[in-house]
Amino acid sequence: MSFLEYRLKTVPTGAAKILHVNWALVMLLTAIASVGFLMLYSVAGGRMEVWAEPQIKRFVAGVGVMLMVGFVPIWFWRNMAGLAYAGSLMLLVAVELFGSIGMGAQRWIELGPLRLQPSELSKITLVMLLAAYYDWLDIRKTSRPIWVLIPVILIMLPTALVLVQPDLGTALLLMMGGAVVMFCAGVSWYYFGAVAAMLGGAIAAVFTSRGTSWQLLKDYQYRRIDTFLDPSSDPLGAGYHISQAKIALGSGGWAGRGFMQGTQSRLNFLPEKHTDFIFTTLAEEFGFIGAFSLLILYALVLTFCISSAIQNKDRFASLVTLGIAATFFFYFAINMLMVMGLAPVVGVPLPLVSYGGSSMLVLLAAFGLVQSAHIHRPR
């Protein structure tokens, strides 16, 4: 269904759009962000001005951006997808050339007062472009190899640029986010099966070749992989952080040690406690009840997005919504798996909770797209 077929009478216009905003989603996002404010206040040792206050300001600004994006018709965003994608690619190139160094990788770009992480932005623009691509593509061609190759190339371009930064976590998120959009658009299972089989085969080959005459990687590379997969094999490096995170999480117990009473975070045993490891502080201070509640909030956000997407007859709208939901899901799932010791340590923040400007702004803008899709759905 294309925009020409919208019966404009049924699509809210002007101030009426305010009524059609999915306010429940806004409330949910606010609730999640509030958990973040609380934890940022706690890990700063009871001080607002360190992390909580800037985070609140950014959230308020972000909600404004979300509503502004949401009020703009979804077809406008579809038409902008190509431009947005090209813009984010240029920013990725720019960050490679002029970007400043952050956390050992080139990720930041200074745009006046705004400190932008183009890799965050590209996650969303990629989802937008792929959704627009499948909206444009004749659905009968979806699984034809040539038409499958094009989105793969579209995914690989930003992924490659992010990998050279190097930011393995974001690169993975980009690939997975793109794959989800392709999957939801209806690309044949065989492609996914083939990719999975190839990946499995490659990994198996790398590992079985170890110690044989045809060893594929160098010894030190294997040792790096070992540490990556099992941080406890390096108890003083990455393993120290992950075991401290697990201690914090586990010691929370049922009800936690109490607000601002978490010894692991207060005494600095936790690494990156205001960013990637903030979930452990929540789990330590509010226990299973607190941690599980946050998980439920995240799950509810996903539920809203998926139900909005499957009810939406507009192909671009539902694919964008699903793609954003998946990106959001990968964020918190990988972060939680990481701090619980089920996944290797990659720098993925906890969405809306971890301290960080561009990630929150980009996410809220993305939810603006979800809102726009919701408001302007065909009725």
Place this chain on the structure above:
Amino acid sequence: MRRSARDTDESAAKVTRRGLFLGGSMAAVVAVLGARMRHMQVDQAEEFRLLAEDNRISIRLIPPARGLIHDRNGKLLAGNEQNYRVVISRDDAGNVEDVLNRLTGILPISEEDFERALKEARKRSPLPIIVSDRISWDDVSKVAINAPALPGVSPEVGLSRIYPRDFDFAHIIGYVGPVSDRDLAKLDEPDPLLQTPKFQIGKIGVETWMEDTLRGKAGNRRVEVNAVGRVMRELGRQEGVAGADIRLTIDADVQNFVQARLGDESAAAVVMDVQNGDILAIASAPSFDPNLFVRGISHADYNALTENDHRPLANKTVAGAYPPGSTFKMVTALAALEAGAITTSTTVYCPGHYEVGGRKFHCWRSSGHGKVSLDRALGESCDVFFYDIAMKVGIDKIAEMGRRLGLGERHDLPMSAITDGLMPNKAWKQERYKKEWVIGDTVNASIGQGYVLSSPLQLAVMTSRIASGRAVSPRLIHSIDGVAQPAPAGPSLGLDANLLNSVRQGMFAVCNSQRGTGYSARIDDKSMRLAGKSGTSQVRNISAAERASGVISNNDLPWIRRDHALFVGFAPFDAPRYAAAVVVEHGGGGSTVAGPIVRDALLRAMSDGLPPLSAYPASQRNRIDTQQRGLILRDAEGNLPESTRA
């Protein structure tokens, strides 16, 4: 582009199916996350809580103050002194090596300390690194002034041992030193205190033997630490128990006098109370400064001590075993008297030698003493008399008497390397050398030569027992933590009073008869008169050829081959109070070298200050006065005179 309605519905249906599948997969992952959370936070919560507490709580030992050691009058002999040291805390310092390098520009840090600190820095330990111990207040100020350039560096105050009367008590109290791996290996369950950095324990002497009493019990602090080990707050504190103070039987002033009187000789002197065994002074010379060992002695200083032929590190009073020589003659006499082999009036003719078993034994006076009784035999130290009575009584009775008087027996004092000495008998020689005891052995033993060996302490005990008639035992610890230690008077020796008196008379004659060997060491003051016995023990054999051509005088021999000079004595003769034994290694004649020292030591013990000149024979007073003025003595506070301080 326009799309047919069929396509649209088909596309929407596909997106719905795939979207639901996606949602289902996400739900599965969320379920895994929830289950994992539950497992960690509910099932394993207890373990993780323990680990978190383990992280957070650190138990720090508080070293107790070591017990003080005083003399019998409460003068401080071993104390604790506040000292300053410089420590670096890892997390504040950043690059420890950098900071250390900057610190070497300010403080004198030895290469050894530097290396040790670097090694320490590489360990992942929350404890601060001790860089420099015992630094002066000046250096502390320098560190304080340069604090901005020295991140993580801070001065710390600790206690360290100090021996204010250094040389006088080195052999008695010993010293403390850092705990070595060997010390730890000796203990089954070492006190965790011993593993704290820079902790010191007794290495020799009273410090070692009374270690458990002096050490005290460590207190502890339960502190909350952060990830880099900095103490955030104290959770609990349990005060330790300071080590118990010890009071010795030694009189620091008498000890000082005796030590000074021995001077540079290689000598030992023991002064003890004949009534209760209290040791008033027990000095071994030359001595050393125990404070050097506490601070960590330099190689040069240590080599100087070990290479000195006068062996300053040896505690000759208890560890030195010397042939007692003629000081042993009382034992032979008492054995013979008690066995009835002789009476107090028995006389023996001394022609200057004694022939037995085809061998000729000489008296020290080759012209002989003529007809001698016990009284004269002791007084003039006639050897032949004792050869003769020893033949009559036999070695086993003599050895038994020696043991009763405290020879050949280890006297248990809290000092290191105490010797048993040797009181030989027939069975001993059979066992030791698988040889028959021969007559010559008895003859030699009768005058304290041959196999007989005894320490100055044993000789002092022997003299005390003869003086008191009781089996007094030496005592060094007066009281612990204010509780007096038992001072048993000792059971009676069971010797007939008349026999004992005759021997004491003989000893009186030594110092008070004009022909006595120790006449020059007499005390003139009637209330303090001295009874004693000289001894000169050979450290070489005198060949027949040498004897024929005239025995070489000690002065013509190299120091190491000269005779040992010995003297034992007690005073006052009429009411015995103190006994003393002095051995001067390679000193020459006992009566001329050791005798005056015994006299001075006993007079000092009986007086409040320096021995009064009036106690000495008038003819010697000028010389004694000069000698006394020459002694370098401490004042009441234990300080040496200004001019002698290094």
